[in-house]
Amino acid sequence: MASVVVDHAATARPKVLIPEKVSPDGLRILEASLDVHERKGLTPEELIQVIGDYDALIVRSETKVTAEVLEAGKKLRVVARAGVGVDNVDLNAATKLGIIVVNSPQGNINAAAEHTIALLMATARNIGAATLSIKNSKWERSKFVGVEVKGKTLAIIGLGKVGLTVARAASGLGMELIAYDPYANPSLAAAANVELFPTIDELFIQADFLTIHTPMIASTKGLIGTPELSKMKPTARILNVARGGIIDETALLAALENGSIAGAGIDVFTSEPPQAGDSASKLIAHPNVVATPHLGASTIEAQENVSLDVCNQVLSILSGQLPRSAVNAPIILPEEYRTLQPFVILLEKMGSLFTQHFSSSNNAQQLRTTFDLTYEGSLATCNTTKPLFAALVKGLLQPITSAETTNINIVNAEIVAKERGILINESRSRESLDQEGYAASVTLRARLDPRSPSASRGLTAAPTKSERVKRVADQIITGFVSNNTPYISRLGRYSTSFIPTGTMLICKNYDEPGKIGVVGGRLGKAGVNIRSMSVAPIDSHADGDAVQNGKENEALMILSVDRAVDEDVRKSLLGDDGVVEASVVVL
Ligand SMILES: NC(=O)c1ccc[n+]([C@@H]2O[C@H](COP(=O)([O-])OP(=O)(O)OC[C@H]3O[C@@H](n4cnc5c(N)ncnc54)[C@H](O)[C@@H]3O)[C@@H](O)[C@H]2O)c1
Ligand SMILES: O=C(O)[C@H](O)COP(=O)(O)O
Numbered sequence: 001m002a003s004v005v006v007d008h009a010a011t012a013r014p015k016v017l018i019p020e021k022v023s024p025d026g027l028r029i030l031e032a033s034l035d036v037h038e039r040k041g042l043t044p045e046e047l048i049q050v051i052g053d054y055d056a057l058i059v060r061s062e063t064k065v066t067a068e069v070l071e072a073g074k075k076l077r078v079v080a081r082a083g084v085g086v087d088n089v090d091l092n093a094a095t096k097l098g099i100i101v102v103n104s105p106q107g108n109i110n111a112a113a114e115h116t117i118a119l120l121m122a123t124a125r126n127i128g129a130a131t132l133s134i135k136n137s138k139w140e141r142s143k144f145v146g147v148e149v150k151g152k153t154l155a156i157i158g159l160g161k162v163g164l165t166v167a168r169a170a171s172g173l174g175m176e177l178i179a180y181d182p183y184a185n186p187s188l189a190a191a192a193n194v195e196l197f198p199t200i201d202e203l204f205i206q207a208d209f210l211t212i213h214t215p216m217i218a219s220t221k222g223l224i225g226t227p228e229l230s231k232m233k234p235t236a237r238i239l240n241v242a243r244g245g246i247i248d249e250t251a252l253l254a255a256l257e258n259g260s261i262a263g264a265g266i267d268v269f270t271s272e273p274p275q276a277g278d279s280a281s282k283l284i285a286h287p288n289v290v291a292t293p294h295l296g297a298s299t300i301e302a303q304e305n306v307s308l309d310v311c312n313q314v315l316s317i318l319s320g321q322l323p324r325s326a327v328n329a330p331i332i333l334p335e336e337y338r339t340l341q342p343f344v345i346l347l348e349k350m351g352s353l354f355t356q357h358f359s360s361s362n363n364a365q366q367l368r369t370t371f372d373l374t375y376e377g378s379l380a381t382c383n384t385t386k387p388l389f390a391a392l393v394k395g396l397l398q399p400i401t402s403a404e405t406t407n408i409n410i411v412n413a414e415i416v417a418k419e420r421g422i423l424i425n426e427s428r429s430r431e432s433l434d435q436e437g438y439a440a441s442v443t444l445r446a447r448l449d450p451r452s453p454s455a456s457r458g459l460t461a462a463p464t465k466s467e468r469v470k471r472v473a474d475q476i477i478t479g480f481v482s483n484n485t486p487y488i489s490r491l492g493r494y495s496t497s498f499i500p501t502g503t504m505l506i507c508k509n510y511d512e513p514g515k516i517g518v519v520g521g522r523l524g525k526a527g528v529n530i531r532s533m534s535v536a537p538i539d540s541h542a543d544g545d546a547v548q549n550g551k552e553n554e555a556l557m558i559l560s561v562d563r564a565v566d567e568d569v570r571k572s573l574l575g576d577d578g579v580v581e582a583s584v585v586v587l
Contacts, residue, residue, distance in 0.1 A: 013033065013034055013035050014033075014034050014035070014055035014056065014318050015034065015035045015037060015053055015054045015055055015056075016030055016034050016035070016036050016037065016054060016055065016056040016057070016058060016314060017037050017039060017050065017051065017053075017054040017056070017057050017058070018036065018037065018038045018039070018057075018058045018059075019038075019039055019040060019041075019042045019047060019057075019059065019063050020040065020058075020059055020060045020062050020063055020082075021040065021060070022038075022058055022060065022082045022303070022307050023082075023300075023303035023304050023306070023307035023308075024307075025304045025307050025308055026082070026304075026306075026307030026308045026309070026310065026311030026312070027307065027311065029308070029311050029312065029315065030311050030314065030315065033315070033318075034055075034056070034314075034315075034318070037054075042063075044064060044066070044069075047063070047069055048068055048069055048072045049072075051069055051072050051073040051076065052072055052073060052074050052075065053075070054073065054075060054076060055075050055076065055077050055078075055318060056076070056077065056078045056079075056080065056314045056317070056318060057069075057073065057076060057078070057079045057080070058079075058080045058082055058310060058311070058314065059079065059080070059081055059082070059088065059089070060081070060082050060083055061081075061083060061085060061087075061088055061272070061294065062088070062272075063088060064088050065079055065088060065089040065090060065094075066090050066093075067090045067092075067093035070090060070093045070094055070097055070099055071093070071097065073097075073099070076097075076099050077099060077100065077317055077318060077409070078099065078100045078101070078102060078313070078314055078317040078318070078323070079094060079099055079100075079101045079102075080101075080102050080103070080310035080311070080313060080314050081101065081102070081103040081104070081310065081327075082104060082303075082306040082307055082309075082310045083103065083104060083107070083108055083297050083306050084103055084104065084105055084108060084297075085103075085215075085216070085243065086101060086103055086327050087216060087243070089101055089327075091327065091328050094328055094411075095328045095411050095412070096412075097412075098408065098409060098411055098412030098415075098416070099411070100317055100323055100326050100328065100329060100409050100410075100411055101326065101327045101328045102310060102313040102314075102317070102323045102324070102325050102326050102327060103310070103325055103327050104305065104306035104309035104310050104325065105161070105325055106161070106305070106309070107297075107302055107305030107306035107308075107309050108296070108297035108299075108302035108303075108305065108306055109161045109162050109165055110165060110301075110302065111296060111297050111298070111299040111301065111302035112162045112165075112241055112296040112297055112302075113162050113165035113166045113169060114169070114299070115241050115267060115292070115295060115296040116162070116166045116211055116213075116239055116241045116265075116296075117166065117169050117170070117173075119239050119241065119265030119266075119267065119290055119292070120149060120154075120170070120209055120211070120237075120239060120265065121149070122265055122290040123209075123237040123239065123263040123264065123265040123290050124146050124147050124148065124149050124209075124237065125144075125146035125147075126144040126145075126146050126263075127290065128289075128290035128291070129144065129287050129288070129290075130144040147208075147235070149170070149173050149174070149175055149208075149209065150173060150174035150175065151174060151175070151176070152175055152176065152208035152209060153175070153176045153177075153178060153206050153207055153208045153209070154166075154167075154170045154175045154176070154177055154178075154207070154208070154209045154210075154211065155178050155179070155180075155203035155204075155206060155207035155209070155210040155211070156177065156178070156179040156180075156181075156194065156211055156213060157179070157180050157181070157200065157203065157210070157211070157212045157213065157214060157223070157224075158181055158212060158213035158214030158215075158220075158242065159179040159180075159181040159184040159188075159189055159194060159196070159213070160181070160184075160213060160214075162213045162241070162242070163179065163181065163211075163213035164188060164189075164192055164194075166211060166213065167179070167189075167192040167193070167194050168192050171192060171193045175209075177192070177193055177194040177195065178194065178195045178196075178197060178202075178203060178206060178207075179194045179195070179196055179197065179203075180196070180197050180199070180200040180202075180203050181196070181214075184196055200223075200228075201231065204228050204229075204231035204232050205231055205232075207232060207233070207236050208233065208235065208236055208237070209236065209237050209238075209239065210232070210236060210237075210238045210239065211238075211239040211240075211241070212224070212238075212239070212240050212241075212242045212246050212247065213241070213242050214242055214243075214246060215242070215243065216242070216243035216244075216245055216246055220243075220246050221245055221246065222245065222246075222248050223246050223247070224238070224246065224247040224248065224251075224252075225247075225248040225251045226248070226251040226254065226255070229251055229252065229255040229260055229261060230255070230260055232255075232260065232261050233261075234259055234260060234261065234262060235262050236261045236262060237261065237262055237263040237264060237265065238252070238261060238263075238264045238265075239264070239265040239266070240264075240265075240266050240267065240268055241265075241267040241268065241296045242268060243268050244268040244269040244270040244271070244272065244280065245270045247266075249269070249270055249279035249280055249282075249283050250279045252264060252283060253279065253282055253283050253286060256283075256286050256288050256289065257286070262288065263288040263289065263290070264283070264286075264288065264289045264290070265289075265290045265291075266283065266284070266289060266290070266291050266292075267291070267292045267293075267294055267295060267296050268294055268296070269283075269284075269294075272293075272294055273293065309324075309325070312324075313325065317409070320344075320345075320348065320394075321341065321344065322337060322340065322341060322344060322387050322410070324337065326410065326411070328411050329386075329409070329410045329411045330384050330386050330410065336382060336383060336384070339378065339379070339382060339440075340382065340385075340387055340388065342481040342484045342485070342486060343379060343388055343391075343440070343442065343481055343486075344387050344388060344391040345391070345486050346391075346442065346479045346480075346481055346486035346500075347388045347389075347391035347392045347395060347442060347479075348391040348392070348394055348395035348398070349395060349479070349486055349488075349500040349501075349587050350392065350395060350442065350444050350477045350479050350488070350500070351391070351392040351393065351394065351395020351396035351397075351398070351444070352395040352396070352398050352399055352585070352587055353395075353477060353488065353491070353500055353585055353587060354395070354396060354444060354446070354475070354477055355395070355396050355397070355398070355399045355400060356399050356583065356584075356585035356586070356587075357491070357492075357506055357583050357585055358446070358474075358475050358492075359400075369422060369423075369446050369447070370423040370424075370425065370446070370447040371392075371422070371423065371424045371425070371444055371445065371446055371447065372424075372425050372427065372443075372444075372445045372447060373388075373389070373392060373424050373425065373426045373427070373442065373443070373444055373445075374426075374427050374428070374429055374442065374443045374445070375388070375426070375427070375428045375429070375440070375442055376428075376429045376430075376431060376440060376441045376442070376443070377431075377438070377439050377440035377441060378439040378440040379428075379440035379441075379442065380428035380429060380430045380440075381428075381430075385426055386410050386413075387410050388442070389410075389413055389414070389417075389424060389426065390408060390409055390410040390413030392424065392444065393408055393413040393416060393417045393422065393424070394408040394409070394413065396422060397416070397420065399586075436480070437482070438480045438481065438482050440480065440481065441478055441479065441480040441489065442478070442479055442480075443476060443477070443478045443490075444476065444477045444478075444479075445475065445476045446475035446476075474492050474493060475492065476490060476491075476492060476493075477490065477491055477492075478490035479500075485499060486499065486500060487499055487500075488500050490539060491506070491536065491556060491558075492556070493538050493539060493554075494536035494537065494538055494539060494555065494556040495536060495537060495538075495539035496534060496536030496556065496558060497534065498532075498534050498558050498560070499560075500587040501560070501587055502531075502560055502561075502562075502586070502587065503560070503561050503562075503563065503564060503565065503584065503585075503586050504558060504559065504560055504561070504584070504585050504586075504587060505519075505523070505557075505558075505559045505561055505565055505570070505573075505582060505583075505584055506556060506557070506558050506559075506582070506583050506584075506585060507519060507556065507557040507558075507559070507573060507579040507580075507581065507582045508554065508555075508556055508557075508579060508580045508581040508582075509554075509555060509556075509557060509578075509579040509580055510553050510554055510555075510580070511535070511537075511553045511554070511555040512553070515557070515578075515579065516533070516557065518573075518577060518578050518579075519557065519559070519573055519578065519579060522569065522572050522573055522578070523559075523561065523565070523569065523573075526565070526566070526569040526572075527563070528561050528562065528563055528565055528569065529561065529562040529563075530559050530560070530561055530562075531559075531560040531561060531562055532559070532560045533557065533558065533559045533560070534557075534558050535555050535556070535557055535558075536555060536556040536557075536558060537555050538554055538555070557579065564584075564586075565584045570582050570583075570584055
């Protein structure tokens with residue numbers, strides 16, 4: 001058994017870069033544990049120059065988080081989008097680099113919906129043009145006669161979170177609601193008084209007002225062009241608070257100019273900010289257009305919501321916990337989050353314990369191992385175990401690598417494991433754990449792998465069945481969670497119960513009088529205090545052979561100590577008057 005010395009010297013506080021205006025409510029909660037640098041107005045080149053210093057980046061829609069930025073972010077673990085849309089973040093590059101991208105999919109829904117209603121009313125009553133006129137000292141009452149929305153048909157394309165919120169508000173204004181969304185929930189639509197249409201065409205024909213609330217994806221880019229606009233009533237008005245490019249700006253300008261529609265309320269543009277002479281700026285200049293500079297989410301309340309949401313997620317990720325809304329990772333339901341979170345900690349500890357306790361000095365080679373990971377009890381019914389898998393890979397590699405491992409997460413764990421030659425077979429056992437006093441447990445079992453330990457030790461013959469059985473019996477860790485605290489209940493052939501935390505000394509010995517005193521004395525001499533100690537006997541269910549062979553007095557002594565145990569101190573514990581094996585693990 002080898003000890004692995006891990007340097008746990010205090011590291012600098014993680015740094016977070018915020019190159020845009022993000023509400024201070026969230027930033028305040030970061031300041032307690034992170035160095036928060038607000039640096040507005042960085043050019044793309046400057047961003048690439050400085051990003052290498054940062055562990056986290058928080059942006060809104062203005063910062064282009066390109067592959068170059070992400071690659072330059074050598075320490076970057078999370079990009080947080082304080083809002084919904086992540087079209088300004090190169091998700092593929094982030095995923096490849098193991099950088100988690102999180103967003104806040106709920107925080108600004110109401111703001112976007114209210115802004116849509118504001119543009120709806122503004123286009124109906126010519127608010128923009130009338131304001132401009134009166135500010136120019138004119139009094140043009142007859143020029144700005146509007147229309148009422150009550151009794152009019154509002155056609156909604158995309159009946160998701162914002163679309164439904166708009167529908168509910170418009171229903172309160174007395175509007176008739178129709179929608180097209182092939183993936184909409186019909187009962188939610190019905191509850192909001194929305195008639196769902198199976199095809200989009202009828203919406204163009206019937207709409208007095210048409211509003212778009214889809215994401216900007218391949219199927220929605222240019223969704224509304226000249227053919228669609230030409231089907232609309234000449235009195236119709238169109239709104240876009242979703243994304244620039246869903247309506248073809250050139251086609252919209254032409255439709256306004258030739259009178260095939262009456263007006264438009266636009267918050268989002270193909271290029272932001274629009275450049276002089278481009279299609280967006282020509283559209284904005286049209287007198288029948290009410291335009292806002294991407295203000296859909298710009299309310300104090302929404303900015304507070306998204307800021308708190310993503311800052312909490314940044315904190316979670318930097319402290320090794322699960323993010324709530326990772327965009328480039330499987331979504332974890334809130335109830336699953338509660339179940340999985342303590343097991344994520346447990347799995348990381350089990351992986352780290354495995355490497356430190358069982359590995360030889362040739363660690364990287366040793367880890368080319370096949371593992372069986374078995375989830376028992378309530379964990380067996382979880383929809384996803386990906387975070388647990390990732391936590392295990394992270395734990396296995398943590399003691400032997402540095403920067404690379406800190407970047408292991410649910411996004412890249414499978415790739416990293418594959419690269420390292422670690423194979424993990426996950427399985428579920430639905431056997432009840434009622435007798436055990438806890439609801440779920442996990443067992444990690446190393447399988448003898450023809451590629452690895454034997455070969456690395458220079459054994460040429462194939463392992464015998466008994467060798468295989470022995471290895472399997474030797475290299476097992478079982479853990480469970482009780483009151484949100486992780487416990488190890490089996491370590492190798494020994495049945496135990498300890499909390500895997502801090503520096504631990506694990507000694508194998510024959511349970512004879514005086515051994516504990518020897519270990520305590522030698523540690524004391526080296527200035528190492530024992531915080532707690534437990535003795536783990538051989539698990540007779542797991543290793544009947546050992547019991548039969550008269551080795552039942554073999555036991556593990558597991559000590560939690562208050563400081564690092566140096567290699568010479570560890571060695572001083574070995575010997576006839578001491579213990580048979582000793583490993584130091586830092587968990
Ligand atoms: N202007 C702003 O500041 C602002 C603020 C918030 C959200 N948004 C944007 O609003 C849009 C909607 O956001 P959300 O939170 O409601 O998203 P969402 O995912 O909840 O809803 C989108 C809906 O569009 C539907 N959809 C997808 N493809 C479609 C298609 N081809 N035809 C019809 N429907 C389709 C989906 O089924 C889904 O129901 C997004 O583009 C988002 O980025 C803008
Ligand atoms: O996607 C979003 O959340 C909105 O478009 C808001 O973008 P913003 O944070 O840049 O205002």
